[in-house]
Amino acid sequence: MKHLSAVRLKLAIALLLGVAIGFAAWFGVTLDHVQADRSSATESYERGYSDGVQDAQPIIDKQMNTPKSGYMPLFLQKDPQWASYAYSDGTIGTYGCGLTCAAMALSYENGTTVTPDLLASLVGEACLTDRVNDMAKFSQLLHDRYGFDCVDTFWDIDTALGYIDDGWIIFAGVSGTLGERNYGSHVVMLWHGNDDGTYAMRDPDDGANSIKTWTREELEAVGFGSFNALRGDKR
Numbered sequence: 001m002k003h004l005s006a007v008r009l010k011l012a013i014a015l016l017l018g019v020a021i022g023f024a025a026w027f028g029v030t031l032d033h034v035q036a037d038r039s040s041a042t043e044s045y046e047r048g049y050s051d052g053v054q055d056a057q058p059i060i061d062k063q064m065n066t067p068k069s070g071y072m073p074l075f076l077q078k079d080p081q082w083a084s085y086a087y088s089d090g091t092i093g094t095y096g097c098g099l100t101c102a103a104m105a106l107s108y109e110n111g112t113t114v115t116p117d118l119l120a121s122l123v124g125e126a127c128l129t130d131r132v133n134d135m136a137k138f139s140q141l142l143h144d145r146y147g148f149d150c151v152d153t154f155w156d157i158d159t160a161l162g163y164i165d166d167g168w169i170i171f172a173g174v175s176g177t178l179g180e181r182n183y184g185s186h187v188v189m190l191w192h193g194n195d196d197g198t199y200a201m202r203d204p205d206d207g208a209n210s211i212k213t214w215t216r217e218e219l220e221a222v223g224f225g226s227f228n229a230l231r232g233d234k235r
Contacts, residue, residue, distance in 0.1 A: 072191055073107045074211075075100050075116055077204045082117035088131050092116050098133025098171065098187040099123075100204035105169050105189060106142060109232030133187055135171035135228040148232040155227065157220055163229045165193045171230065176223035179209040190219075 077083065077100045083093030092099060096116055103119040127137040139150040149168075154160070160170045170190040175183055181203075192200040194213060203209035 072200070072202060073104050073113065074202060074207070075104050075107075075204060076207060076210075077116065079116075082115060082120075085117040085120055087120050088125075088128055088133075092120060095131075095133070096120070097204045098135055098138060099127070101135075101171055101187050101189040101202065102127070102138040102142065104202055104204075105171075105191075105230055106146070108191075109148060109169075109230075110146065132185070135173070135187060135226070139171065139228045139230050142230060142232075146232065148230050150231075151229045153226050153228055155225070157222075157224055157227075160190065160224075160227045160229070161193070161199065161216060161219070164190055164199060168229045168231045171228045173225035173227075174222060175225065178203065178222055179206065179212070181206050181209065190214075 077096040078093045082096075083091060085092045085096075087099060088095035099120055100116045103114050103116045106114045106119065123138075123141060127134055127141060129137065136153050139148075142148045143150045151163075160172065164170055172188050172190055174186050174188055178186070178188070183205075186205065188204070188209070189202040190199055191202060194200065196213075198213035198215050199219060201209060201212075201214055
């Protein structure tokens with residue numbers, strides 16, 4: 001009986017060691033994947049942010065002939081600084097595209113940095129409809145709190161580009177292909193017409209889309225939905 005008990009004990013120990021080794025191997029592989037994903041996300045953010053800062057040009061107020069801002073800030077919703085901040089039914093990283101666009105617009109027009117997490121703490125759920133970013137509400141809030149001009153929601157890309165040519169910022173709902181990305185429901189910001197007839201965009205989920213210039217033809221081919229126009233005249 002003692003010999004049988006010893007055999008069972010050895011088998012139990014071997015089984016436990018096997019489980020422990022297997023768990024350690026699984027944990028190591030999982031940790032490697034997590035670290036690789038985190039590193040990839042960080043590199044993507046850093047590339048998008050640095051390229052956006054370097055490529056953004058001073059915007060001149062044509063009426064006053066003075067710089068309105070050094071550049072339109074580039075905030076990405078998956079920036080580790082605020083990606084995990086609670087927003088809507090998840091976080092800024094997952095649901096904060098419209099919020100992030102509004103933070104960039106507010107920072108640009110007021111000349112003071114307002115990051116997405118700070119804006120989220122200020123607005124709470126006031127700019128959500130059915131848990132989704134509502135850019136008409138964001139535009140109205142910026143009008144009410146900061147005196148920005150805004151217009152009612154419209155649906156035509158030509159009208160949107162006309163507003164941009166006149167110095168307005170456009171919040172644009174988009175679904176489908178945008179550059180190398182494909183979105184189900186997303187919000188981007190169109191904000192500047194260049195001298196060569198192209199337009200500047202800030203895509204809060206993609207650094208590459210945010211630093212390329214977009215032709216009218218490219219924008220007309222995008223699956224845009226609603227548009228909201230916003231303009232601040234404080235400076």
